[in-house]
Amino acid sequence: MTYIYNAWYPAGWVHELEKGPIARKFLDIPVMIYRLSTGVLAALHDRCPHRFAPFSYGTIVEDKVRCIYHGLEFDSAGRCVGNALCFAAPKVAKVRSFPVFEQDNVVWIWMGEEEPADTSTIPRYAYHNDPKYRCVYGNNYTKADYRLLCDNLMDLTHIVLLHPVFDALHRKQSFKSWEEGDDVLASYSAVEPHEEYHTINTIRWAAPGNHDLEMHIIPDFGKGPVIQEWSANLLTPETKYTSHYLWSVAVSVDSPETDEQIYDRMIQVVDREDSWMIEGVQDRMGEADLFDLDPVLIATDAAGVRMRRKLAAMVEKDAARRAARAASREAAPVSA
Ligand code: FES
Ligand SMILES: [Fe+2]
Structure with missing residues (x-):
């Protein structure tokens, strides 16, 4: 299995709830928020x-979720x-509820059966609330394993050819990657051919x-005042693929840049280029796991490989934790 269950996952933007409940599947489990x-x-x-109808087809009446099929109602x-x-x-009818938490305009959901980790472990995206910034938000859906999207984000050299809008083909590039606790970081710097400006993009997984993603653009031959921009890229598996x-x-x-220009650029970059490529990669990989296919690795895979190793260790640890819990449940005496 490729999931970490005992983790906080980004479920949606807070502003999406203004239109009504969010009905989405996470880790193969359909959820209504x-x-x-x-x-x-x-x-x-x-x-x-009762008969497994989706609650999200129904209504919420006085804070109770009413199933539109035969009328049963459930509290939160x-x-x-x-x-x-x-x-x-x-009275025996019971539905699983999930811990949810909102922070930095993101709705977070805990998908594990264990007690949720402290919400202070949730990564911060404070610029979403910072009056110094104007934020543009979007949702993408990609038919691929979320880890392939993580790989894509951790190797930002892909922007050179896949995203012509950034006009990066002739920049001199360098990169490095490192770890901070459980996080993996990678920094990519690029200098224009005539060195009129430098960019340094640092991504933290x-x-x-x-x-x-923290973006620094330094004009005037690398001496001008730094223009700082940010981008959150939050992935949650819906299913394995x-x-x-x-x-x-x-x-x-x-x-x-206007909000419309930013939005249009991101639709081009994320929906038409990244998502298109990663779905193509998934198609060619089929159901095989990345390392089972023995991929050729190149220097710029460094951050992605670090990330994959950490993630695999976390998945294993989570599976052991869930197995121990299941074993203790089985061993518990059955009351008469
Ligand atoms: S499916 Fe019958 S009440 Fe919900
Ligand atoms: Fe991309």
Whole structure:
């Protein structure tokens, strides 16, 4: 299995909830996330325990999720608390609920069955709330293993050929990668042929699929004031071979680029180029795992390989934790 279950995952942008619940599958599990009248977020398994209808097809009535098929109603803890028809609410009917947390305009969901990790472990994207920045947000969906998208983000040399909009073909490039605790970082610097400006892009991967890209553009032959921009690239597996991809770009409020220009550029770069390429890669790989295909590795794979190694160790640790929990559950005495 390729998932870490006991982890916080980015589930969507907070502003998406203004239109209603978010109904999305994470790690093969359909989930519905919604806001209660108190302002608190709730998340339930999006599957009624009666005949397995999606709750997200139904409605929310006085903070209760009402299944539109036969009318059972559930509270945010997943307890059956009513029946819209004239029949009784079966007390045994129970739905799994998930811890959710909102921070930096991101809705985070905990997909594990263990107690959730402290929310202070969730990576920060504080520029989403910083009045110095103007943020543009988007959602992408890619039919590929989320780890291939992580590989793509950790090797930013791909922008040279895959993203002509950045006009990077003639820049002199250099890169390095390193680790900080559980995170992997890579820094890519590029200098224009006449050295009129330098760019340094540093990307930080935090498990399972969170990427924070810090962009420095230094005009005037590398001596001008630094223009700093940011981009969050947050990946969550929907299934083994499909992924949700939240992206944002934060530019200075007085950037000459309009929100529409940024959005259009990102649709080109993420939807039409990155996603297109990664779906092609997945198609050629089929269901094989990357390293089982014995890929040729080149120097610029360094950060991706570091990331893959860390992720594999975390997946293994998580699987051991879940197996230990399952074993202790089986060993527990059954009460009469
Ligand atoms: S499937 Fe939900 S009440 Fe029947
Ligand atoms: Fe890209």
